[in-house]
Amino acid sequence: MLAGVWDHSAFRKDMLGRLRRTARFIAETTYAERGIAEATIAKVREVHERVAGVLPDGTPYRADDPELLAWVHVTEMWSFLAAWQRYGVPVSRAEEDVYYTETARIAEALGADPVPRSRFEAEGLIAAMRSQLVVDDRTREVAHFLLGHPPTSLAMAPAQAAIFAAAVDLLPDWARAMHGLQRPVATLPLVRGSTLAIAKTFRWAFH
Template structure:
Protein backbone atom coordinates (compact mmCIF):
# COMPACT_ATOMS: atom_id res chain seq x y z
CA UNK A 1 0.00 0.00 0.00
CA UNK A 2 1.43 3.44 -0.93
CA UNK A 3 2.57 5.63 1.97
CA UNK A 4 -0.16 8.16 1.21
CA UNK A 5 -2.86 5.48 1.44
CA UNK A 6 -1.43 4.14 4.71
CA UNK A 7 -1.41 7.63 6.23
CA UNK A 8 -4.95 8.22 5.05
CA UNK A 9 -6.16 4.97 6.62
CA UNK A 10 -4.37 5.80 9.87
CA UNK A 11 -5.97 9.23 9.95
CA UNK A 12 -9.40 7.67 9.49
CA UNK A 13 -8.68 5.19 12.26
CA UNK A 14 -7.57 8.01 14.58
CA UNK A 15 -10.69 10.00 13.76
CA UNK A 16 -12.87 6.98 14.46
CA UNK A 17 -11.08 6.33 17.76
CA UNK A 18 -11.47 9.93 18.96
CA UNK A 19 -15.12 10.17 17.93
CA UNK A 20 -15.88 6.85 19.60
CA UNK A 21 -14.23 7.91 22.86
CA UNK A 22 -16.07 11.23 22.94
CA UNK A 23 -19.44 9.64 22.17
CA UNK A 24 -18.87 6.95 24.81
CA UNK A 25 -18.08 9.66 27.35
CA UNK A 26 -21.03 11.93 26.63
CA UNK A 27 -23.72 9.48 25.52
CA UNK A 28 -25.06 6.56 27.55
CA UNK A 29 -25.02 3.87 24.90
CA UNK A 30 -26.70 1.38 27.27
CA UNK A 31 -29.78 3.63 27.06
CA UNK A 32 -29.59 3.92 23.29
CA UNK A 33 -28.22 7.46 23.35
CA UNK A 34 -26.28 8.54 20.31
CA UNK A 35 -25.18 11.80 18.76
CA UNK A 36 -28.03 14.29 18.70
CA UNK A 37 -29.30 15.31 15.29
CA UNK A 38 -29.18 19.07 14.88
CA UNK A 39 -32.70 20.29 14.22
CA UNK A 40 -33.78 23.21 12.08
CA UNK A 41 -36.66 23.53 14.56
CA UNK A 42 -34.38 24.05 17.59
CA UNK A 43 -34.83 26.86 20.10
CA UNK A 44 -31.98 28.69 18.35
CA UNK A 45 -31.08 28.99 14.64
CA UNK A 46 -28.05 27.16 13.17
CA UNK A 47 -26.09 30.40 12.75
CA UNK A 48 -26.54 31.43 16.39
CA UNK A 49 -23.70 32.14 18.80
CA UNK A 50 -24.91 29.41 21.16
CA UNK A 51 -24.59 26.78 18.41
CA UNK A 52 -20.96 27.80 17.88
CA UNK A 53 -19.99 27.89 21.56
CA UNK A 54 -21.77 24.70 22.59
CA UNK A 55 -20.52 22.81 19.55
CA UNK A 56 -16.86 22.75 20.58
CA UNK A 57 -16.16 19.58 22.60
CA UNK A 58 -12.91 20.56 24.32
CA UNK A 59 -13.86 24.08 25.38
CA UNK A 60 -17.22 22.81 26.65
CA UNK A 61 -15.44 20.12 28.67
CA UNK A 62 -13.04 22.65 30.20
CA UNK A 63 -15.76 25.24 30.77
CA UNK A 64 -18.06 22.63 32.28
CA UNK A 65 -15.49 21.54 34.86
CA UNK A 66 -14.65 25.15 35.70
CA UNK A 67 -18.35 25.93 36.21
CA UNK A 68 -18.66 22.99 38.64
CA UNK A 69 -15.85 24.45 40.73
CA UNK A 70 -17.56 27.86 40.66
CA UNK A 71 -21.00 26.49 41.49
CA UNK A 72 -19.91 24.52 44.56
CA UNK A 73 -18.77 27.75 46.22
CA UNK A 74 -22.46 28.64 46.64
CA UNK A 75 -23.65 27.04 49.92
CA UNK A 76 -27.18 26.21 48.71
CA UNK A 77 -26.01 24.80 45.38
CA UNK A 78 -23.38 22.68 47.14
CA UNK A 79 -25.96 21.45 49.66
CA UNK A 80 -28.29 20.31 46.89
CA UNK A 81 -25.51 18.21 45.37
CA UNK A 82 -24.30 16.94 48.75
CA UNK A 83 -27.73 15.99 50.09
CA UNK A 84 -29.53 14.78 46.97
CA UNK A 85 -26.97 13.65 44.40
CA UNK A 86 -25.25 10.29 43.95
CA UNK A 87 -22.26 12.00 42.37
CA UNK A 88 -19.82 9.65 44.11
CA UNK A 89 -21.40 6.53 42.61
CA UNK A 90 -22.49 7.97 39.27
CA UNK A 91 -20.19 10.87 38.44
CA UNK A 92 -19.99 10.08 34.74
CA UNK A 93 -23.74 9.54 34.53
CA UNK A 94 -24.40 12.93 36.11
CA UNK A 95 -22.03 14.63 33.68
CA UNK A 96 -23.63 12.79 30.77
CA UNK A 97 -27.10 13.94 31.79
CA UNK A 98 -25.92 17.54 32.07
CA UNK A 99 -24.20 17.36 28.68
CA UNK A 100 -27.31 15.79 27.16
CA UNK A 101 -29.51 18.54 28.58
CA UNK A 102 -27.27 21.23 27.07
CA UNK A 103 -27.21 19.45 23.72
CA UNK A 104 -30.99 18.94 23.60
CA UNK A 105 -31.81 22.52 24.61
CA UNK A 106 -29.28 23.89 22.12
CA UNK A 107 -29.70 21.66 19.06
CA UNK A 108 -32.70 19.41 19.62
CA UNK A 109 -36.22 19.88 18.34
CA UNK A 110 -38.16 22.57 20.16
CA UNK A 111 -40.63 20.18 21.76
CA UNK A 112 -37.79 17.93 22.99
CA UNK A 113 -35.98 20.94 24.45
CA UNK A 114 -39.09 22.17 26.23
CA UNK A 115 -39.80 18.68 27.58
CA UNK A 116 -36.23 18.44 28.89
CA UNK A 117 -36.56 21.79 30.66
CA UNK A 118 -39.87 20.73 32.21
CA UNK A 119 -38.31 17.47 33.42
CA UNK A 120 -35.45 19.32 35.14
CA UNK A 121 -37.92 21.69 36.79
CA UNK A 122 -39.85 18.73 38.19
CA UNK A 123 -36.64 17.29 39.61
CA UNK A 124 -35.66 20.61 41.17
CA UNK A 125 -39.08 20.97 42.75
CA UNK A 126 -38.39 17.90 44.91
CA UNK A 127 -35.01 19.10 46.20
CA UNK A 128 -34.88 20.97 49.50
CA UNK A 129 -33.09 20.78 52.81
CA UNK A 130 -31.20 22.66 55.48
CA UNK A 131 -27.70 24.10 55.36
CA UNK A 132 -25.25 23.27 58.18
CA UNK A 133 -26.05 26.67 59.76
CA UNK A 134 -29.78 25.86 59.82
CA UNK A 135 -30.78 27.95 56.80
CA UNK A 136 -33.41 26.29 54.61
CA UNK A 137 -32.73 25.91 50.89
CA UNK A 138 -34.70 24.82 47.81
CA UNK A 139 -33.37 23.96 44.37
CA UNK A 140 -36.08 26.12 42.80
CA UNK A 141 -34.72 29.24 44.50
CA UNK A 142 -34.30 31.74 41.63
CA UNK A 143 -31.08 33.13 43.14
CA UNK A 144 -29.42 29.71 43.39
CA UNK A 145 -30.54 28.85 39.85
CA UNK A 146 -29.16 32.20 38.68
CA UNK A 147 -25.73 31.34 40.11
CA UNK A 148 -25.70 27.97 38.37
CA UNK A 149 -26.84 29.47 35.07
CA UNK A 150 -24.51 32.47 35.11
CA UNK A 151 -21.37 30.55 36.07
CA UNK A 152 -22.09 27.82 33.55
CA UNK A 153 -22.68 30.27 30.70
CA UNK A 154 -19.70 32.42 31.64
CA UNK A 155 -17.31 29.47 31.91
CA UNK A 156 -18.49 28.01 28.60
CA UNK A 157 -17.91 31.32 26.84
CA UNK A 158 -14.56 32.03 28.54
CA UNK A 159 -13.33 28.56 27.53
CA UNK A 160 -14.49 29.16 23.94
CA UNK A 161 -12.67 32.50 23.85
CA UNK A 162 -9.47 30.90 25.11
CA UNK A 163 -9.51 27.66 23.12
CA UNK A 164 -11.87 28.32 20.23
CA UNK A 165 -12.30 31.86 18.93
CA UNK A 166 -10.43 34.55 20.90
CA UNK A 167 -11.55 37.13 18.32
CA UNK A 168 -15.29 36.46 18.76
CA UNK A 169 -16.95 39.89 18.37
CA UNK A 170 -18.45 41.47 21.47
CA UNK A 171 -21.90 41.55 19.86
CA UNK A 172 -21.77 37.76 19.39
CA UNK A 173 -20.60 37.26 22.97
CA UNK A 174 -23.57 39.25 24.20
CA UNK A 175 -25.88 37.36 21.83
CA UNK A 176 -24.69 34.13 23.44
CA UNK A 177 -25.85 35.32 26.86
CA UNK A 178 -29.21 36.41 25.47
CA UNK A 179 -29.70 32.99 23.90
CA UNK A 180 -28.46 30.98 26.90
CA UNK A 181 -30.64 33.20 29.09
CA UNK A 182 -33.76 31.78 27.47
CA UNK A 183 -32.98 28.40 28.98
CA UNK A 184 -31.95 29.92 32.29
CA UNK A 185 -35.23 31.80 32.63
CA UNK A 186 -37.22 28.76 31.60
CA UNK A 187 -35.57 26.87 34.47
CA UNK A 188 -36.54 29.65 36.89
CA UNK A 189 -33.27 31.57 37.23
CA UNK A 190 -33.44 35.23 38.23
CA UNK A 191 -31.53 37.46 37.56
CA UNK A 192 -30.22 36.35 34.18
CA UNK A 193 -27.33 38.43 32.74
CA UNK A 194 -27.75 39.21 29.06
CA UNK A 195 -24.27 40.51 28.21
CA UNK A 196 -20.74 39.29 28.79
CA UNK A 197 -19.99 42.30 30.99
CA UNK A 198 -23.20 41.81 33.01
CA UNK A 199 -22.31 38.15 33.64
CA UNK A 200 -18.86 39.07 34.90
CA UNK A 201 -20.30 41.80 37.09
CA UNK A 202 -22.96 39.49 38.51
CA UNK A 203 -20.36 36.85 39.45
CA UNK A 204 -18.19 39.51 41.08
CA UNK A 205 -21.15 40.80 43.09
CA UNK A 206 -21.86 37.32 44.48
CA UNK A 207 -18.41 36.90 46.02
CA UNK A 208 -19.50 37.91 49.56
CA UNK A 209 -22.01 35.03 49.55
CA UNK A 210 -19.51 32.36 48.48
CA UNK A 211 -17.19 30.18 50.50
CA UNK A 212 -15.23 26.95 50.57
CA UNK A 213 -15.63 24.47 53.42
CA UNK A 214 -14.92 20.84 54.21
CA UNK A 215 -17.75 19.66 51.97
CA UNK A 216 -16.75 21.74 48.94
CA UNK A 217 -13.15 20.61 49.38
CA UNK A 218 -14.23 16.98 49.51
CA UNK A 219 -16.34 17.30 46.35
CA UNK A 220 -13.54 19.12 44.51
CA UNK A 221 -10.97 16.54 45.63
CA UNK A 222 -13.26 13.70 44.57
CA UNK A 223 -13.68 15.16 41.09
CA UNK A 224 -9.98 15.87 40.60
CA UNK A 225 -8.78 12.50 41.91
CA UNK A 226 -11.49 10.36 40.32
CA UNK A 227 -9.93 7.84 37.90
CA UNK A 228 -10.73 8.29 34.21
CA UNK A 229 -13.40 6.03 32.75
CA UNK A 230 -10.66 4.44 30.64
CA UNK A 231 -6.90 4.44 31.31
CA UNK A 232 -6.30 5.88 27.82
CA UNK A 233 -8.33 8.94 28.79
CA UNK A 234 -6.39 9.72 31.98
CA UNK A 235 -3.98 12.24 30.36
CA UNK A 236 -6.89 14.04 28.66
CA UNK A 237 -8.85 14.19 31.92
CA UNK A 238 -5.84 15.55 33.81
CA UNK A 239 -5.27 18.15 31.10
CA UNK A 240 -8.94 19.22 31.09
CA UNK A 241 -8.98 19.66 34.87
CA UNK A 242 -5.72 21.63 34.83
CA UNK A 243 -7.12 23.86 32.07
CA UNK A 244 -10.39 24.30 34.01
CA UNK A 245 -8.54 25.38 37.17
CA UNK A 246 -6.46 27.75 35.05
CA UNK A 247 -9.68 29.19 33.58
CA UNK A 248 -11.10 30.12 37.01
CA UNK A 249 -10.87 33.70 38.25
CA UNK A 250 -7.87 34.03 40.59
CA UNK A 251 -10.12 34.68 43.61
CA UNK A 252 -12.05 31.45 42.94
CA UNK A 253 -8.82 29.45 42.71
CA UNK A 254 -7.64 31.02 45.95
CA UNK A 255 -10.95 30.25 47.67
CA UNK A 256 -10.65 26.60 46.68
CA UNK A 257 -6.95 26.52 47.52
CA UNK A 258 -6.02 25.38 44.01
CA UNK A 259 -2.48 25.80 42.78
CA UNK A 260 -1.90 27.32 39.34
CA UNK A 261 1.84 27.98 39.01
CA UNK A 262 2.71 30.54 36.38
CA UNK A 263 5.47 28.29 35.08
CA UNK A 264 3.00 25.55 34.08
CA UNK A 265 0.28 27.72 32.50
CA UNK A 266 1.81 27.93 29.00
CA UNK A 267 2.12 24.13 28.86
CA UNK A 268 -1.46 23.61 30.11
CA UNK A 269 -2.88 26.06 27.58
CA UNK A 270 -0.78 24.75 24.70
CA UNK A 271 -1.80 21.16 25.45
CA UNK A 272 -5.50 22.04 25.68
CA UNK A 273 -5.31 24.13 22.51
CA UNK A 274 -3.64 21.28 20.62
CA UNK A 275 -6.18 18.71 21.74
CA UNK A 276 -9.08 21.07 20.98
CA UNK A 277 -7.78 21.42 17.42
CA UNK A 278 -7.41 17.65 17.14
CA UNK A 279 -11.01 17.08 18.19
CA UNK A 280 -12.25 19.70 15.70
CA UNK A 281 -10.29 17.89 12.98
CA UNK A 282 -11.82 14.56 14.02
CA UNK A 283 -15.39 15.88 13.98
CA UNK A 284 -15.02 18.07 10.89
Protein backbone atom coordinates in the same frame (compact mmCIF):
# COMPACT_ATOMS: atom_id res chain seq x y z
CA MET B 1 -26.70 24.32 44.65
CA LEU B 2 -23.82 22.17 45.89
CA ALA B 3 -25.94 21.18 48.89
CA GLY B 4 -28.69 19.91 46.61
CA VAL B 5 -26.25 17.82 44.59
CA TRP B 6 -24.59 16.59 47.80
CA ASP B 7 -27.84 15.58 49.48
CA HIS B 8 -29.87 14.34 46.51
CA SER B 9 -27.39 13.07 43.90
CA ALA B 10 -25.35 9.91 43.49
CA PHE B 11 -22.45 11.82 41.93
CA ARG B 12 -19.91 10.29 44.32
CA LYS B 13 -20.78 6.80 43.04
CA ASP B 14 -21.43 7.77 39.43
CA MET B 15 -19.61 10.98 38.56
CA LEU B 16 -19.46 10.23 34.83
CA GLY B 17 -23.17 9.47 34.75
CA ARG B 18 -23.91 12.79 36.45
CA LEU B 19 -21.71 14.64 33.97
CA ARG B 20 -23.32 12.84 31.03
CA ARG B 21 -26.79 13.89 32.17
CA THR B 22 -25.65 17.49 32.48
CA ALA B 23 -24.02 17.33 29.04
CA ARG B 24 -27.23 15.86 27.60
CA PHE B 25 -29.26 18.74 29.04
CA ILE B 26 -26.88 21.26 27.48
CA ALA B 27 -26.93 19.48 24.12
CA GLU B 28 -30.72 19.17 24.00
CA THR B 29 -31.41 22.75 25.03
CA THR B 30 -28.79 24.04 22.58
CA TYR B 31 -29.13 21.89 19.47
CA ALA B 32 -32.38 19.91 19.66
CA GLU B 33 -35.68 21.03 18.18
CA ARG B 34 -37.85 23.28 20.34
CA GLY B 35 -40.21 20.53 21.54
CA ILE B 36 -37.36 18.37 22.82
CA ALA B 37 -35.68 21.33 24.53
CA GLU B 38 -38.90 22.36 26.26
CA ALA B 39 -39.57 18.79 27.44
CA THR B 40 -36.02 18.55 28.81
CA ILE B 41 -36.41 21.83 30.70
CA ALA B 42 -39.79 20.74 32.09
CA LYS B 43 -38.24 17.50 33.36
CA VAL B 44 -35.43 19.36 35.12
CA ARG B 45 -37.89 21.81 36.68
CA GLU B 46 -39.90 18.87 38.01
CA VAL B 47 -36.77 17.42 39.61
CA HIS B 48 -35.83 20.79 41.10
CA GLU B 49 -39.25 21.11 42.73
CA ARG B 50 -38.55 17.96 44.77
CA VAL B 51 -35.05 18.95 45.89
CA ALA B 52 -34.90 20.81 49.20
CA GLY B 53 -32.98 20.58 52.43
CA VAL B 54 -31.04 22.39 55.13
CA LEU B 55 -27.43 23.56 55.04
CA PRO B 56 -25.05 22.58 57.87
CA ASP B 57 -25.56 26.05 59.39
CA GLY B 58 -29.35 25.55 59.46
CA THR B 59 -30.17 27.63 56.38
CA PRO B 60 -32.93 26.04 54.28
CA TYR B 61 -32.43 25.68 50.53
CA ARG B 62 -34.47 24.76 47.47
CA ALA B 63 -33.13 23.77 44.07
CA ASP B 64 -35.80 25.89 42.39
CA ASP B 65 -34.68 29.08 44.18
CA PRO B 66 -34.48 31.70 41.37
CA GLU B 67 -31.25 33.26 42.68
CA LEU B 68 -29.50 29.88 43.04
CA LEU B 69 -30.56 28.96 39.52
CA ALA B 70 -29.25 32.32 38.31
CA TRP B 71 -25.88 31.61 39.95
CA VAL B 72 -25.60 28.19 38.34
CA HIS B 73 -26.58 29.64 34.96
CA VAL B 74 -24.22 32.61 34.97
CA THR B 75 -21.20 30.63 36.19
CA GLU B 76 -21.81 27.92 33.59
CA MET B 77 -22.20 30.44 30.79
CA TRP B 78 -19.14 32.40 31.94
CA SER B 79 -17.05 29.21 32.10
CA PHE B 80 -18.16 27.94 28.69
CA LEU B 81 -17.37 31.30 27.11
CA ALA B 82 -13.98 31.56 28.83
CA ALA B 83 -13.03 28.10 27.56
CA TRP B 84 -14.22 28.93 24.04
CA GLN B 85 -12.28 32.20 23.96
CA ARG B 86 -9.08 30.38 24.91
CA TYR B 87 -9.44 27.07 23.13
CA GLY B 88 -12.00 27.70 20.41
CA VAL B 89 -12.39 30.47 17.84
CA PRO B 90 -12.36 33.80 19.73
CA VAL B 91 -15.46 35.96 19.32
CA SER B 92 -16.00 39.71 19.63
CA ARG B 93 -17.52 41.51 22.62
CA ALA B 94 -20.73 42.01 20.62
CA GLU B 95 -20.89 38.28 19.92
CA GLU B 96 -20.34 37.56 23.61
CA ASP B 97 -23.39 39.68 24.39
CA VAL B 98 -25.44 37.77 21.80
CA TYR B 99 -24.36 34.53 23.48
CA TYR B 100 -25.61 35.71 26.87
CA THR B 101 -28.85 37.01 25.36
CA GLU B 102 -29.60 33.73 23.60
CA THR B 103 -28.75 31.49 26.57
CA ALA B 104 -30.89 33.68 28.84
CA ARG B 105 -33.97 32.00 27.34
CA ILE B 106 -32.96 28.66 28.86
CA ALA B 107 -32.30 30.19 32.28
CA GLU B 108 -35.65 31.97 32.28
CA ALA B 109 -37.46 28.76 31.30
CA LEU B 110 -35.80 27.03 34.28
CA GLY B 111 -37.01 29.80 36.62
CA ALA B 112 -33.76 31.68 37.17
CA ASP B 113 -33.83 35.34 38.17
CA PRO B 114 -31.99 37.64 37.61
CA VAL B 115 -30.71 36.51 34.21
CA PRO B 116 -27.85 38.40 32.50
CA ARG B 117 -28.12 39.35 28.83
CA SER B 118 -24.59 40.66 28.28
CA ARG B 119 -21.07 40.01 29.47
CA PHE B 120 -21.24 43.18 31.54
CA GLU B 121 -24.39 41.98 33.31
CA ALA B 122 -22.92 38.50 33.80
CA GLU B 123 -19.76 39.82 35.41
CA GLY B 124 -21.85 42.17 37.55
CA LEU B 125 -24.05 39.32 38.78
CA ILE B 126 -21.03 37.18 39.67
CA ALA B 127 -19.46 40.08 41.57
CA ALA B 128 -22.72 40.77 43.42
CA MET B 129 -23.09 37.16 44.57
CA ARG B 130 -19.49 36.57 45.63
CA SER B 131 -20.19 37.65 49.21
CA GLN B 132 -22.59 34.71 49.57
CA LEU B 133 -20.02 32.09 48.57
CA VAL B 134 -18.65 29.78 51.24
CA VAL B 135 -15.78 27.31 51.30
CA ASP B 136 -16.34 24.45 53.74
CA ASP B 137 -15.65 20.75 54.17
CA ARG B 138 -18.20 19.88 51.47
CA THR B 139 -16.76 22.17 48.82
CA ARG B 140 -13.23 20.97 49.59
CA GLU B 141 -14.28 17.33 49.37
CA VAL B 142 -16.11 17.83 46.09
CA ALA B 143 -13.17 19.72 44.56
CA HIS B 144 -10.78 17.00 45.71
CA PHE B 145 -13.12 14.30 44.40
CA LEU B 146 -13.45 15.92 40.97
CA LEU B 147 -9.81 16.88 40.44
CA GLY B 148 -8.52 13.61 41.89
CA HIS B 149 -10.93 11.33 40.04
CA PRO B 150 -9.01 8.47 38.39
CA PRO B 151 -9.11 8.29 34.58
CA THR B 152 -11.21 5.61 32.92
CA SER B 153 -8.03 4.16 31.39
CA LEU B 154 -4.28 4.74 31.37
CA ALA B 155 -4.56 5.97 27.80
CA MET B 156 -6.88 8.75 28.94
CA ALA B 157 -4.69 9.85 31.85
CA PRO B 158 -2.58 12.49 30.02
CA ALA B 159 -5.63 14.10 28.37
CA GLN B 160 -7.58 14.12 31.64
CA ALA B 161 -4.66 15.66 33.52
CA ALA B 162 -4.35 18.41 30.90
CA ILE B 163 -8.09 19.16 30.89
CA PHE B 164 -8.29 19.27 34.70
CA ALA B 165 -5.26 21.58 34.88
CA ALA B 166 -6.79 23.77 32.16
CA ALA B 167 -10.02 23.98 34.17
CA VAL B 168 -8.12 25.25 37.21
CA ASP B 169 -6.25 27.70 34.98
CA LEU B 170 -9.53 29.11 33.63
CA LEU B 171 -10.88 29.90 37.10
CA PRO B 172 -10.77 33.55 38.18
CA ASP B 173 -7.94 34.32 40.61
CA TRP B 174 -10.40 34.83 43.49
CA ALA B 175 -12.05 31.44 42.88
CA ARG B 176 -8.70 29.61 42.87
CA ALA B 177 -7.76 31.42 46.07
CA MET B 178 -10.99 30.37 47.79
CA HIS B 179 -10.30 26.72 46.98
CA GLY B 180 -6.59 26.92 47.76
CA LEU B 181 -5.73 25.94 44.19
CA GLN B 182 -2.65 27.07 42.35
CA ARG B 183 -2.38 27.91 38.65
CA PRO B 184 0.10 25.40 37.14
CA VAL B 185 2.59 28.17 36.25
CA ALA B 186 5.59 25.93 35.55
CA THR B 187 3.65 23.67 33.20
CA LEU B 188 1.19 26.27 31.90
CA PRO B 189 2.48 26.31 28.28
CA LEU B 190 2.28 22.52 28.16
CA VAL B 191 -1.20 22.51 29.74
CA ARG B 192 -2.57 25.11 27.33
CA GLY B 193 -0.86 23.55 24.31
CA SER B 194 -2.13 20.06 25.12
CA THR B 195 -5.66 21.29 25.82
CA LEU B 196 -5.71 23.30 22.59
CA ALA B 197 -4.69 20.17 20.67
CA ILE B 198 -7.47 18.18 22.36
CA ALA B 199 -10.00 20.91 21.56
CA LYS B 200 -8.96 20.99 17.91
CA THR B 201 -9.33 17.21 17.73
CA PHE B 202 -12.85 17.40 19.13
CA ARG B 203 -13.84 20.14 16.69
CA TRP B 204 -12.45 18.10 13.79
CA ALA B 205 -14.31 14.98 14.98
CA PHE B 206 -17.65 16.81 15.23
CA HIS B 207 -17.26 18.31 11.77
